[in-house]
Amino acid sequence: MADAVMTMEMIQASQVGMKAIGAGLAVGLTGVGTGVAEMGIGAAAVGAIAENKDFFGLGLLFTVIPETIVIFGLVIALLLLF
Amino acid sequence: MLAPKPMSRVLIVASRDQAEPIIGELYREHLFHIEDYVDQGREGYEGFKIGTPLTGATEASQELVKVRAIENVFSVRGEDIDAKQKLSAPEIQKKIESDLPGIEKEVEDLAGARSKLDTKVKEYEQKIAELVPFKDVPVDLALLRGYAHFSVLAGYVPKEVTLSVPHEIETIKGKERLFVLVVVAAKDRAQAERELQEAQFQSIAVPEENGTATVRTAYYTEQIASLKKEIGEINAKLAAIKESHVDLLVTCEEAFRARIEQTEAPLRFATTAKVFVAEGWVPAERIAELSAALDKVTGGKVFVSEQPVDTAHDNVPVEYNNPDFAKPSQLLMDVYSRPTYTEVDPTLVLAIMFPIFFGVIVGDVGYGLLMLALCAGLWKFMKGDEARQFLKVLRNSSIMTIIFGVLFSEFLGFELPWAPLIYSRHLNIGVTEAxxxxxxxxxxxxxxxWVGILYVTLGRVLGMVNHARQDHGDHRVKAVLANLGWIMVMWGILFGIWSMFPIPLMPNMTAMPIVAAGLSVGIVLAIVCIVLGVIFIARDAVLEVIEIPTIISHVLSYTRLTAVGLSSVAIAMVINYMSIGMFINPGLKDLSIAGIVMIIVGVLIFLVGHVFNLALGMLDGGLHSIRLHYVEFFTKFYKGGGRKYNPFGMKRKFTED
Known part of the structure; x- marks a missing residue:
């Protein structure tokens, strides 16, 4: 760093950056969580649907249940950013 | 509305000689859901037996198999074809006798010939594949076999080999391995094979051909070409037959199917030597009509009686009873599960709210118009009943998308000339200053x-209605109170939050008078609601108490209406910024070759990006809207598992009685 002294603008800018990182983490990590949770459910649901097509609705329902996690992440990110 | 159609259990009794006209009439009316008679097979039982098919069942089945075989050859299905005209029964009979056998014979012959040619083509292709390794061997293949004192070994090796026995070897270099042709004396064959084996030799049989590999390959290729030409001719002939007779085929299929279903109907009836009894379900409002029609065809020689319905034990078939605009949404209900007879049927809620949720999530005039266009485009290609229902749901959703697009003032992420009429969703993307x-x-x-709060409350209220209708005695009171308990816990939590924090757009209870121990009215109300609610829940099922946090997660789950919508807006705005702000505008400023390339890239980003976002929006909008109903709403009251009302008869498309 050429100049160790931080101006007010720099502090503000870095705060914006931190917020963006936080928002990114919120969506990214919850996305991973949702993915991990849906992995097992989705695989089982597809297996069940292959056996019996009537299971489609219920299978879809079970598969999307963990979706809520990433939605919460998205809500947090939106609140952080705006 | 909110309940399935009322059904009546009907018993039809008549003498066996009246079976044919009665079955015919039932089939025409398409009202009677037959309850199959099950032969208990008890020993010594001499009462009712399962009936026997009417005459003509076997012949009709055979004909149907033939017609379906031809349809398979043409790969046509009745549902994909628009009916040009409906034929009456005698006309069809005439055509079946005069035209059908000829067509059947012709198609059978042609299909047979085609499959023979196909086999030959396969055989030749196989031969060509066998010749490939020998393509660089310049000698006649006939010279490589048939010796008494020599053996010829052909195959691949990874690298050059040397043999200890006297031999002659021809090596041809390939990309990864070598092709070798080894000639040894017959007595040394075993030794040579062993040594080759050690060098990882993969043996290949010498093809039984006369002539060099190149010549033979050319010959077979030519043969295949001529066979393919013949197949093409046959296909053209088949296409011509398909063109001129496809209507007849689907008509015949329908006619045969109708005949089979009718002739086999007695297999579902209880019969004695003289009488048959058909039991089934008819919508209550149509009984008089059906009974009059049966009287008419039999000249009064039939007994039709309505039986009492025991909704608790009879598995009553369920037919939806919805206004026309809600009918497409029945598809979404069937995907989950059809309601049972005594249950509240939430199709109407789904029909109204699904498109609205979809519209709120996507909420963009441009995307709405594109979806409407997509819908109109698919209308021609998707012809089945379910596909049409799906398209109607999509159409309703697109219309709501356009309406909310107008309200949000959005067009492909751009702002329309007016300010948003409701809350703005315009993010500050690509603008340096807010x-x-x-x-x-x-x-x-x-x-x-708020939507979540109302939905969860409505779900629990419907749960109370369902339990009040379906359960009996002590359990009924408990179950109804448990649902009330869930509502009270939720509102209790809300009262508590409102008493502690002022929240915009929600009641502010922070300024309420304090009653005792520093607790305001709001807090006291909250505590009373929660405690009473938990007691009600626990009285029905103690374990349910651990589910109480789901109240919060289910209500907050509705925030996806905003969150998913905003993410779709954000993507659209980012695409616009990238294509216009980063590529097209700088390109327009400097119209050199580089500038033009930038403009083209910008336009590509715009098109690909918006197609991607549209697909994502449809998936998100549909999946999240339906999920908010299935998971957060239906789980409060809805069980489903009803039996589909499937009346005897069919929707005739190509034929008429």
């Missing part, structure tokens, strides 16, 4: 939470 209004995110989130 231009006046940004997105009203807090307000949007709170409105969506």
């Amino acid at each position: 231009s006046g209004h940004g997105a009203a995110i807090a307000e949007l989130l709170i409105v969506s939470v």
Whole structure:
């Protein structure tokens, strides 16, 4: 760093950056969580649907249940950013 | 509305000689859901037996198999074809006798010939594949076999080999391995094979051909070409037959199917030597009509009686009873599960709210118009009943998308000339300085939470209705109170939050008078609601108490209406910024070759990006809207598992009685 002294603008800018990182983490990590949770459910649901097509609705329902996690992440990110 | 059609259990009794006209009439009316008679097979039982098919069942089945075989050859299905005209029964009979056998014979012959040619083509292709390794061997293949004192070994080796026995070897270099042709004396064969084996030799049989590999390959290729030409001719002939006779085929299929279903109907009836009894279900409002029609065809020689219905034990078939605009949504209900007879049927709620949720999530005039266009385009290609229902749901959703697009003032992420009529969703993307209004995110989130609160309350109220209708005695009271308990816990939590924090767009209870021990009216109300609610829940099922946090997660789950919508807006705005702000505008400033390339890249980003976002929006909008109903709403009251009302008869498309 050429100049160790931080101006007010720099502090503000870095705060914006931190917020963006936080928002990114919120969506990214919850996305991973949702993915991990849906992995097992989705695989089982597809297996069940292959056996019996009537299971489609219920299978879809079970598969999307963990979706809520990433939605919460998205809500947090939106609140952080705006 | 909110309940399935009322059904009546009907018993039809007549003498066996009246079976044919009665079955015919039932088939025409398409009202009677037959309850199959099950032969208990008890020993010594001499009462009712399962009936026997009417005459003509076997012949009709055979004909149907033939017609379906031809349809398979043409790969046509009745549902994909629009009926040009409906034929009457005698006309069809005439055509079946005069035209059908000829067509059947012709198609059978042609299909047979085609499959023979196909086999030959396969055989030749196989031969060509066998010749490939020998393509660089310049000698006649006939010279490589048939010796008494020599053996010829052909195959691949990874690298050059040397043999200890006297031999002659021809090596041809390939890309990864070598092809070798080894000639040894017959007596040394075993030794040579062993040594080759050690060098990882993969043996290949010498093809039984006369002539060099190149010549033979050319010959077979030529043969295949001529066979393919013949196949093409046969296909053209088949296409011509398909063109001229496809209508007849689907008509015949329908006619045969109708005949089979009718002739086999007695297999579902209880019969004695002289009489048959058919039991089944008819919508209550249509009984008089059916009974009059049966009287008419039999000249009064039939007994039709309505039986009492025991909704608790009879598995009553369920037919939806919805206004026309809600009918497409029945598809979404069937995907989950059809309601049972005594249950509240939430199709109407789904029909109204699904498109609205979809519209709120996507909420963009441009995307709405594109979806409407997509819908109109698919209308021609998707002809089945379910596909049409699906398209109608999509159409309704697109219309709501356009309406909410107007309200949000959005067009492909751009702002329309007016300010948003409700809360703004315009994010400050691609603008360096915040231009006046940004997105009203807090307000949007709170409105969506309100939607959640109302939905969960409605779900629990419907749960109370269902339990009041279906359960009996002690359990009924407990179950109804448990649902009330869930509502009370939720509102208790809300009262508590409102008493502690002022939240915009929600009642502010922080200024309520304090009653005792520093607790305000609001807090006391909250505590009373929660405690009473938990007691009610626990009285029905103690374990349910651990589910109480789901109240919060289910209500907050409705914030996805805002969150998913905003993410779709954000993607659209990013695409616009990238294509226009980063590529097209700088390109327009400097119209050199580089500038033109930039403009083209910008346009590509714009097109691909918006197609991608449209697909994502449809998937998100549909999946999240339906999920908010299935998971957060239906789980409060809805069980489903009803039996589909499937009346005897069919919707005739090509034929008429």
